[in-house]
Amino acid sequence: MAQSFVEPDKTPLALLLLGQDADPDSERGVECPGDLPPASDPDLVARAAAAKAALGDRVFILGHHYQRDEVIQFADVTGDSFKLSQQAAARPEAEFVVFAGVHFMAESADILTADHQQVILPDLAAGCSMADMAAMHQVDEAWQTLTRWDLADSTIPITYMNSSADIKAFTGRNGGSICTSSNARRSLEWAFERGERVLFLPDQHLGRNTAVRDLGMSLEDCVVWDPHKPDGGLTIEQARSARMLLWKGHCSVHGRFTAESVDDVRDRMPGITVLVHPECRHEVINKADLVGSTEFIIATIDAAPAGSAFAVGTELNLVRRLALRHPDKTVVFLDKAVCFCSTMNRIDLPHLVWSLENLVEGRVVNQITVDPDTAHWARVALDRMLALPGVATSTAPVD
Numbered sequence: 146m147a148q149s150f151v152e153p154d155k156t157p158l159a160l161l162l163l164g165q166d167a168d169p170d171s172e173r174g175v176e177c178p179g180d181l182p183p184a185s186d187p188d189l190v191a192r193a194a195a196a197k198a199a200l201g202d203r204v205f206i207l208g209h210h211y212q213r214d215e216v217i218q219f220a221d222v223t224g225d226s227f228k229l230s231q232q233a234a235a236r237p238e239a240e241f242v243v244f245a246g247v248h249f250m251a252e253s254a255d256i257l258t259a260d261h262q263q264v265i266l267p268d269l270a271a272g273c274s275m276a277d278m279a280a281m282h283q284v285d286e287a288w289q290t291l292t293r294w295d296l297a298d299s300t301i302p303i304t305y306m307n308s309s310a311d312i313k314a315f316t317g318r319n320g321g322s323i324c325t326s327s328n329a330r331r332s333l334e335w336a337f338e339r340g341e342r343v344l345f346l347p348d349q350h351l352g353r354n355t356a357v358r359d360l361g362m363s364l365e366d367c368v369v370w371d372p373h374k375p376d377g378g379l380t381i382e383q384a385r386s387a388r389m390l391l392w393k394g395h396c397s398v399h400g401r402f403t404a405e406s407v408d409d410v411r412d413r414m415p416g417i418t419v420l421v422h423p424e425c426r427h428e429v430i431n432k433a434d435l436v437g438s439t440e441f442i443i444a445t446i447d448a449a450p451a452g453s454a455f456a457v458g459t460e461l462n463l464v465r466r467l468a469l470r471h472p473d474k475t476v477v478f479l480d481k482a483v484c485f486c487s488t489m490n491r492i493d494l495p496h497l498v499w500s501l502e503n504l505v506e507g508r509v510v511n512q513i514t515v516d517p518d519t520a521h522w523a524r525v526a527l528d529r530m531l532a533l534p535g536v537a538t539s540t541a542p543v544d
């Protein structure tokens with residue numbers, strides 16, 4: 146039986162017994178069949194290199210910025226999830242797309258790539274706790290409530306890229322659009338040309354930060370829809386008068402940073418620039434100097450003059466790599482406590498070697514597929530985002 150350490154009526158947490166079974170309510174998957182090489186195998190790097198060389202142009206390895214160094218070294222391209230999916234789609238000669246990232250990213254890659262391309266996630270248990278916080282049945286219930294309240298017709302769903310394919314498809318079916326952390330403002334503006342309020346899924350922080358910081362709304366314009374409470378915990382009057390219905394979801398990595406983290410680093414390192422991702426809490430955003438997507442964070446530090454100092458509020462693997470890449474600058478993690486994305490870290494060298502060597506042997510393992518109807522409507526929502534001015538030609542960074 147699946148075990149997920151979940152109270153019966155609560156959203157599943159990002160925990161599975163490692164390598165055991167599946168959580169049916171989660172976007173995450175099941176154990177890897179077959180034998181993984183031991184992590185202690187001294188030949189893992191050589192084995193990965195040999196398998197990749199044997200596959201040649203047939204394989205394209207995508208490495209998300211938050212991945213471990215041991216995996217990133219084999220990536221043909223690194224980036225955020227949307228940029229990586231676009232890159233895979235631009236390589237039709239690659240029969241196999243190995244996505245070193247998390248499940249929703251591999252789904253997006255399957256939606257955006259051609260039918261003959263097979264997308265592989267080296268460890269099916271690499272999910273995303275934020276994506277898991279919006280289960281399809283919960284979103285359906287919320288929409289039914291809004292319909293019963295006669296509010297659905299005036300509500301536009303805007304869904305963050307960090308979501309499962311079925312939530313993206315829900316968005317497409319109901320007149321909404323996907324957004325990334327760099328185009329959330331344009332997506333919201335687009336939505337308010339079409340409706341009176343937005344149902345923003347699944348990251349309450351990105352929704353609130355964009356509405357208040359970029360669109361000048363007040364915090365009172367934003368209410369939280371709690372899927373664990375009847376009618377989202379709201380009255381019809383609260384929902385009707387709100388401009389933003391924020392789904393009660395968050396990133397377990399970026400949600401850890403606090404206003405005290407900012408105060409503390411400023412005390413320790415006076416004059417440091419605090420640079421954070423918009424998935425952080427609103428009080429953190431308010432205290433930061435700069436706010437932007439992963440690609441914005443990378444570009445800002447790359448472009449800064451020698452001697453600059455940054456405290457960065459995003460995933461630790463990326464912050465550590467940026468610090469190593471810029472020995473002439475000071476780049477520190479915003480929080481004192483170490484905080485990796487634990488599900489991203491599920492992809493390690495043994496899983497990469499295992500998936501590549503199986504491909505060499507002619508076995509496609511851990512393929513991620515999205516059914517045609519879901520893929521169609523998710524694509525509709527993605528295409529609405531791409532049609533926003535400037536988005537299709539930009540890298541549209543996310544996560």
Ligand code: SF4
Pocket residue numbers: 211247272273274275276307396397398399460486487488489544
């Ligand atoms: S960093 Fe946050 S949003 Fe990104 S995969 Fe991890 S839990 Fe999900």
